[in-house]
Amino acid sequence: MSASYKNDDLGGSGSKHQAEPVNAADEQSGDNRSSSQRSSLQDNTLNNARHIQDIIESIQDSYYEVDLKGNLKQFNTAYCELLGYTAEQMWKLTPHDRHTKEMAALINRAFIEVYKTGVSKKSLDWEYIHKDRSTVRVEGSVNLVRDAKGELAGFRGILRDVTEQRKIEQALRESEARFRALTHLSSDWYWEQDEEFRFTRLESRDATRDSVRNELFGKRTWETGYDIQGDEGWNGFRQLLESHQPFRDVVMHRQLEGEKRHFVNVSGEPVFNCEGVFTGYRGVSREITDQKLAEERIQYMATHDTLTKLPNRAMFSQLLNIAVSGALRYQRNFAVLFIDLDRFKIVNDTLGHEAGDLLLQEISQRFKNAIRASDVLARLGGDEFVILLQEVSDTAQASIVARKILLAAFDPVVLMGQECRVTASIGIAMYPSHGEDEPMLMKNADIAMYAAKEEGKNNFQFFSKEIKTSSLKRLSLEANLRHALERKELFLHYQAKVDLVNRKISGVEALLRWECAELGSVSPAQFIPLAEETGLIIAIGKWVLRSACIQNMEWQRQGLPPICMAVNLSVRQFADADLLDDIRAVLKETGMPPELLELEITEGMVIVNTDRAITLLRAIKNIGVRIAIDDFGTGYSSLAQLKNFPIDTLKVDRSFIRDIATNSKHKGITEAIIAMGKTLSMTVVAEGVETTEQEAFLLDHGCDEMQGYYFSKPIAANEFAELMLTHVEALRVSRQV
Numbered sequence: 179m180s181a182s183y184k185n186d187d188l189g190g191s192g193s194k195h196q197a198e199p200v201n202a203a204d205e206q207s208g209d210n211r212s213s214s215q216r217s218s219l220q221d222n223t224l225n226n227a228r229h230i231q232d233i234i235e236s237i238q239d240s241y242y243e244v245d246l247k248g249n250l251k252q253f254n255t256a257y258c259e260l261l262g263y264t265a266e267q268m269w270k271l272t273p274h275d276r277h278t279k280e281m282a283a284l285i286n287r288a289f290i291e292v293y294k295t296g297v298s299k300k301s302l303d304w305e306y307i308h309k310d311r312s313t314v315r316v317e318g319s320v321n322l323v324r325d326a327k328g329e330l331a332g333f334r335g336i337l338r339d340v341t342e343q344r345k346i347e348q349a350l351r352e353s354e355a356r357f358r359a360l361t362h363l364s365s366d367w368y369w370e371q372d373e374e375f376r377f378t379r380l381e382s383r384d385a386t387r388d389s390v391r392n393e394l395f396g397k398r399t400w401e402t403g404y405d406i407q408g409d410e411g412w413n414g415f416r417q418l419l420e421s422h423q424p425f426r427d428v429v430m431h432r433q434l435e436g437e438k439r440h441f442v443n444v445s446g447e448p449v450f451n452c453e454g455v456f457t458g459y460r461g462v463s464r465e466i467t468d469q470k471l472a473e474e475r476i477q478y479m480a481t482h483d484t485l486t487k488l489p490n491r492a493m494f495s496q497l498l499n500i501a502v503s504g505a506l507r508y509q510r511n512f513a514v515l516f517i518d519l520d521r522f523k524i525v526n527d528t529l530g531h532e533a534g535d536l537l538l539q540e541i542s543q544r545f546k547n548a549i550r551a552s553d554v555l556a557r558l559g560g561d562e563f564v565i566l567l568q569e570v571s572d573t574a575q576a577s578i579v580a581r582k583i584l585l586a587a588f589d590p591v592v593l594m595g596q597e598c599r600v601t602a603s604i605g606i607a608m609y610p611s612h613g614e615d616e617p618m619l620m621k622n623a624d625i626a627m628y629a630a631k632e633e634g635k636n637n638f639q640f641f642s643k644e645i646k647t648s649s650l651k652r653l654s655l656e657a658n659l660r661h662a663l664e665r666k667e668l669f670l671h672y673q674a675k676v677d678l679v680n681r682k683i684s685g686v687e688a689l690l691r692w693e694c695a696e697l698g699s700v701s702p703a704q705f706i707p708l709a710e711e712t713g714l715i716i717a718i719g720k721w722v723l724r725s726a727c728i729q730n731m732e733w734q735r736q737g738l739p740p741i742c743m744a745v746n747l748s749v750r751q752f753a754d755a756d757l758l759d760d761i762r763a764v765l766k767e768t769g770m771p772p773e774l775l776e777l778e779i780t781e782g783m784v785i786v787n788t789d790r791a792i793t794l795l796r797a798i799k800n801i802g803v804r805i806a807i808d809d810f811g812t813g814y815s816s817l818a819q820l821k822n823f824p825i826d827t828l829k830v831d832r833s834f835i836r837d838i839a840t841n842s843k844h845k846g847i848t849e850a851i852i853a854m855g856k857t858l859s860m861t862v863v864a865e866g867v868e869t870t871e872q873e874a875f876l877l878d879h880g881c882d883e884m885q886g887y888y889f890s891k892p893i894a895a896n897e898f899a900e901l902m903l904t905h906v907e908a909l910r911v912s913r914q915v
């Protein structure tokens with residue numbers, strides 16, 4: 179049965195509508211045809227009307243017809259269902275029941291327009307109020323309705339329920355917006371590729387990237403000038419794409435001319451259509467240039483020394499490990515050179531860190547120039563460098579490079595307007611004979627370097643078993659020396675100086691002794707350099723100074739005549755900023771008259787930083803303390819250089835005195851030193867005098883004093899007190915006689 183509904187009261191009798199079946203519609207007809215004619219006409223009309231009703235009913239969408247006043251004249255079941263009313267209820271509704279006021283006005287306007295123009299309207303976006311008060315969204319159309327006479331009688335149209343569709347559209351729009359916001363927040367690019375991996379879509383929130391988009395569009399990633407990070411390279415990546423695998427955080431980079439390097443992080447996933455057929459890739463890219471460059475900087479800083487820009491210890495150790503595995507595979511040999519600068523600490527302490535830094539930079543550059551590009555120079559820290567000499571098969575080749583390095587270090591460096599000279603000590607370990615792995619090679623090269631130091635510095639040594647034994651000794655020596663002071667293992671011996679003319683004891687030198695509980699008696703030649711290197715000498719030196727002054731005062735308290743006490747100063751002590759204060763404090767504490775104290779320094783200490791040395795020595799002199807140059811003749815200085823220093827005493831090194839009788843050169847040097855010392859009004863003391871001949875020679879040549887086993891060995895304090903007493907007494911007796 180037809181369920182279309184029609185209100186025949188066209189032209190509208192008001193707001194009251196009655197739902198009536200369409201077949202009850204056509205009542206009046208004003209024509210005058212015969213009754214059979216009429217009846218067949220009526221039949222036809224009825225049939226037509228039914229036909230139209232059926233059509234209207236068969237439309238899936240809602241059908242409506244209204245009169246010119248907007249009163250509902252006809253509708254179909256779909257229309258009722260659209261709004262949730264029965265046909266009965268529908269007839270009773272007013273337009274306001276179906277629409278909000280605003281919507282009613284909007285619809286009215288559409289009707290008026292159609293009325294005026296006669297042109298139908300389609301796809302109108304309207305809203306209805308459902309019986310349950312929810313909003314029904316429709317896409318409506320409006321067409322003019324003419325009556326049999328062709329007069330305008332109302333409007334009709336179709337309403338398509340698009341509520342769900344609109345909801346989906348809205349959801350889609352929101353989802354699209356969310357997706358955009360997300361990709362924009364988390365990435366710089368959203369991209370899509372076709373099944374051949376060509377870019378088909380590139381979206382960036384940044385409009386300035388249009389040129390990049392144009393450049394990449396239609397290309398495959400590996401055709402864009404980017405390199406890919408990772409061992410597998412593009413081949414591995416292409417295999418991954420071919421097998422339609424997702425990928426995450428793949429880093430790619432490129433450097434365009436005139437631009438800085440550019441890094442991106444790319445993630446993507448394969449796309450399949452609903453039939454499961456692969457259609458391409460989609461993904462996001464994020465620019466990570468800043469992060470990558472920062473990472474590289476951090477990596478560089480972690481592996482390089484900031485001062486010299488050389489690889490650091492960590493990096494060197496990696497490179498050495500690589501060299502070991504390479505050498506193992508290809509049967510190659512190489513050498514490790516461990517370099518330590520000899521007098522760097524003095525420069526650093528006396529000229530300051532800035533000068534020290536400059537020196538290290540200069541020296542490292544020279545070392546670099548002395549080796550091949552394939553060799554590796556690294557700074558291990560402080561004044562320690564290390565070189566990996568690639569493909570060196572024998573010690574002769576390594577020796578050549580070591581000599582070059584020594585020469586490079588030896589050339590003077592001008593720092594703060596001063597010429598400074600440092601030397602280097604080099605230890606060499608050959609692979610594989612001196613070590614087969616990185617730790618062993620490093621350790622043995624280090625051991626060999628210490629051997630070079632012990633050999634008098636400014637030389638190189640290859641690792642050997644003997645060297646290793648002495649190095650172990652050195653280690654145990656160092657460990658023991660650290661506790662020598664607190665364990666009270668240190669003490670002083672005293673050696674007299676004698677006036678060559680009147681034979682009186684003119685002074686005494688305090689000489690340090692170490693009786694180690696574990697190692698026995700250790701000579702100063704062994705432990706003083708060690709104390710110097712380790713810095714222990716500062717504390718030890720202070721102890722010596724204080725003990726010597728206390729002893730001196732003690733002798734006077736015992737009734738001995740006052741005597742000048744010579745105390746040796748080490749390089750480190752001389753460079754120590756507290757030296758002056760320490761001297762003052764000790765003199766004050768012990769009550770020792772300053773003129774009874776003589777400090778022995780060596781040439782090396784004063785020629786590194788002459789300005790500082792002069793200032794310091796003058797300050798010491800101002801306190802009233804005397805200054806002696808010890809071991810004179812062994813250093814680089816000349817007497818001419820020394821004349822600017824406030825020096826009281828010159829001690830001629832034992833090596834010249836030892837063979838005065840046999841070595842004419844040494845004899846000559848000694849004569850010259852004595853003569854020039856006298857010219858500069860210094861007291862000249864000969865060290866290590868062991869024989870009458872030596873004594874006679876020195877007396878002949880005007881030397882003032884002598885010190886040596888000939889008169890007395892260094893002896894304990896009480897023995898020295900006795901020596902003084904007996905000597906004074908003997909002198910008195912001999913003079914009386």
Ligand code: C2E
Nearest residue numbers: 689690702703706722746747748866867868885886887892
């Ligand atoms: P030095 O200051 O030149 O001391 C003289 C060294 O020559 C002493 O060696 C002494 O025992 C030795 N000697 C003296 N007369 C003769 C001789 O006739 N024949 C021989 N063969 N040797 C003689 P020592 O005591 O072994 O000291 C060696 C060096 O250690 C000293 O040389 C000095 O540079 C250093 N030293 C000793 N005590 C101290 C100290 O308290 N502080 C510092 N910084 N260095 C010290």
Ligand code: MG
Nearest residue numbers: 687746778808
């Ligand atoms: Mg001395």
Ligand code: MG
Nearest residue numbers: 808809829865
């Ligand atoms: Mg000496």
